[in-house]
Amino acid sequence: MPSLPPPVLLTTHLIGDVNRSRVLQAIVDHGPSSRADLARLAGVPRATIGAIVQGLVDDGLLEQQEPSRGTGRVGKPGRPLWFGPQAGVAAAISFTDASVRVALVNARGDILEETSRVLDTATAGSADLVVATADAVAAIRGATEPIGVGLAIPGVCDSERGLVIASGQVPGAGGAELVMGVAHETGLAVFVDNDARVQALGEKWFGDGRGVPTFAAVQTGHGLGVGLVLRGALYRGDDGRVGELGHVQVMPDGEPCRCGLTGCWETVATLRWLRAEAARLGLPGADRLDSAALAALAGKDETAAELQAVWAEHLGRGLAVLVNLLGIRRFLLHGDAVGGGEGLRAAVEDSVRGASLGHIAHEVELGFSSLDADAALLGAAGLVLSETFRLAV
């Protein structure tokens, strides 16, 4: 039973950290900004922002760009502040079926270096994972010291304690060995979180979630996962065991799910269902069907078009829960569904709207992630940045 965290009192020393974090957050949310812009935004004197920014510039985190000349506005032009190319460099790690992807990402969201190690993640032990990861980090680690390592794990994570509670897809990641091992081998601070939540952080830092207070990033394909950003902060619950939207019951008398319940969203909105249904309908290539292939078929085959409509309906059904319950209006889809193109996007959006309460339905916006395949990697970097700069106090 989790208990209330102890009250944190503010100290004069903490003010500095908090305000530096808030200024950084404002720069992330609004892009390169001058001191005067930031001062107006926060409603404080320019001198205050100047002092805060001075520390960040001295630390090499921010740098001043050239004065923005010729804007047609009278007065001395401001010098926009933005992250330096070597600022906030994090080692980002994400796992796929057959490999470990490792990259150096700066606070701008540029991927500076990238490599990978082939590895059967389904069978690899924790030691194998540690070796492959640490080796890859060492290989791309350049002159600038990374500020930390971020791990995106497909599984249940407790990010506060820095451990993986369980991972079906990468069993070797379970427990604290992976995090401890990588920390020991690299000598860096290591942060870990569920991949769907990490993707949400990727959107928040570098993608279409920038400046959006509340949104959901949804992973689609073989599994379903959701990362919720509520009022500017990633929601993790009291520990990491949340966000299991896939196991919200949407079909009371539906098929049994691998989790032991019945009628979970996951039973009708993953590729497993799509392929089984395609096989039942006799569609070609049913056993390898995905949203992209379905979209291609739908253009010339009536049955495929109908299946796509049902597929969109199913995908939207789970998302509508978020609309009605939490008032979430903005969705960013990752993974398989992105291949479905505009046709699928519009259909899923309609499906969500159709299952949402009237006074809010028309505000629902559903888009495909523009970060796409790099979302988890960039998100892992965002995880390091968020934790390092404690962007919520």
Next chain:
Amino acid sequence: MPSLPPPVLLTTHLIGDVNRSRVLQAIVDHGPSSRADLARLAGVPRATIGAIVQGLVDDGLLEQQEPSRGTGRVGKPGRPLWFGPQAGVAAAISFTDASVRVALVNARGDILEETSRVLDTATAGSADLVVATADAVAAIRGATEPIGVGLAIPGVCDSERGLVIASGQVPGAGGAELVMGVAHETGLAVFVDNDARVQALGEKWFGDGRGVPTFAAVQTGHGLGVGLVLRGALYRGDDGRVGELGHVQVMPDGEPCRCGLTGCWETVATLRWLRAEAARLGLPGADRLDSAALAALAGKDETAAELQAVWAEHLGRGLAVLVNLLGIRRFLLHGDAVGGGEGLRAAVEDSVRGASLGHIAHEVELGFSSLDADAALLGAAGLVLSETFRLAV
């Protein structure tokens, strides 16, 4: 489309307010505590707490109790700090079908004065509501000036802007007239929020939600409503239009709901469903059946017992969404279900557990509110206290 709130920078002047709020919050969460207790809790020197508390005592908000003698511990005994009987007195308002309840509540949760005005809330206009409310407040307003007025409205509220977006049960409350009118007539600060959310605040301040970081307060009966406290803070979404758990679809091909969707939780977990089902089964007194009457019948009638089981199953189905999606483990039920007694409570708890993911199901605890009928009233006072002391920054 809501945009990101402006960054709030901490100032030396704000430190005082924030720390006073946090100390108050700690006292609310942990009950009467000495300076030394609070200092240990927050991890700061006793001198710091002493200075913060001094201001609160000077303002008359806190008072020192007698030293706690004879505790068996060596050393000078601490003097516990607790709210004075005249501290944080708020005027709390809640609406029922046929009346307006008004009470003076102090920060201890004591109801100092109470009165009501008979009023058909379904037909009363905003002017009628203002007159009845302001009149009742004036009648019980004693020597001590209330710090504000709290309104619990059964409807969709935007508490930040202080207006009621829509209320089916009290149509006259819609718009800003009620809030503005009461503020004008009483000369006090007025705060408003949805009754389910307000009940959650009641539990957080004065009930079983004290010291619990994350829980859901659920209103049952003719309608369904939920107030979510997530990590110590009431969740309101980007505006007030959230918490419509009643309109989460739990029966894909179910009955049409008054909201225009089909298969909403509300269609199978309100008294309307219970009575219709009871009538279909030929139970006596079906048209006035409630959880209390059903529990009485279930002891001697097999059919009633089966209906109670289905009723519990239905109630639990919507709550399980909160478990799986948000990791909420603690539920406090208000309203009709409380009448069902331990039999219904245990059955609903089992139902929630049965529809929750295995790794979290056994941690689910469901209880009936001990505040019961006063929950909304006490919550309205809690709303005033929360807003006045800005208990989250």
Next chain:
DNA sequence: GGGTATTTGTATGGGACCCTGACATTTCCC
């Protein structure tokens, strides 16, 4: 081209607050 208004960024003094360390007070234990 020169003067003025406007805007940006920086320097300085003042105030609020917390932390460290020391001290008086009160209780329990032997």
Next chain:
DNA sequence: GGGAAATGTCAGGGTCCCATACAAATACCC
């Protein structure tokens, strides 16, 4: 009754923000 332990308070030092003033850079107007 003396020592140990715990509580609450006081003074000195440091950090940070705010208000104000000032230098620098640009656009506009004549």
